Amino acid sequence: MEAYTEQISKYFETVPLWPFFLLGLVSLVALAVEIVNRKRRQEAIEGFRQTIETELASMYPKHIRWPENINQYLCSRLPKMQYNFEVLRGFIPQDKLLSYNTAWKNYCDFCRSITDEKCAASGQTANERSDAAQLSSNNAPDPKTEFHKLVSDLLAFTNN
Secondary structure, three states: OHHHHHHHHHHHHHOOOHHHHHHHHHHHHHHHHHHHHHHHHHHHHHHHHHHHHHHOOOOOOOOOOOOOOHHHHHHHHHHHHHHHHHHHHOOOOHHHHHHHHHHHHHHHHHHHHOOHHHHHHHHHHHHOOOOHHHHHHOOOOOHHHHHHHHHHHHHHHHOO
C-alpha cells in the first residue's frame, strides 16, 4: 500500500498543477450557472402561477363568478399568459414538453370556443337533473369543471 501512495505522491510532484486549477474553475462556473438557472426557473414558475392567480382570480381556484362575454374575457388574457407560458417552457424537461404544449393548446382552444350560450345551457341542464332522459342526451361537459381541469393541468407543471 505504501508503494501506491509513494507513486501517487511522486506523480503530483512531477505533473503540472494548472489542469487541476482549470478543472476547479470550470466546476465553479458550472455550479454558478446551475444556481442561476434554478433561480430563473423558480422565477418563471412564480410568474406563471401569479399570472393565472391574478388574471383568473374570479374563476380559479375557487369559482366566484363566471363573467359576461366569457370568450372575450378569456381571450383578452391569453397574450399575457402566452408570454409566461413561453418563459416557463424553456425550463420544462424534454420528456414533459409534449404534454405541457398539449395542455396549453387545450386551454387556448377552450378559451376560443367557449360562449355564454354554452355556459347558460350547462347551467340550465344542471338545474334540470331530475329528468333522466335529458342526462342521457346531454353529453357536453360542464364548462366550469372543464375550465378548472384545464387550468389545474397547466399548473401541474409548476410543481417543483
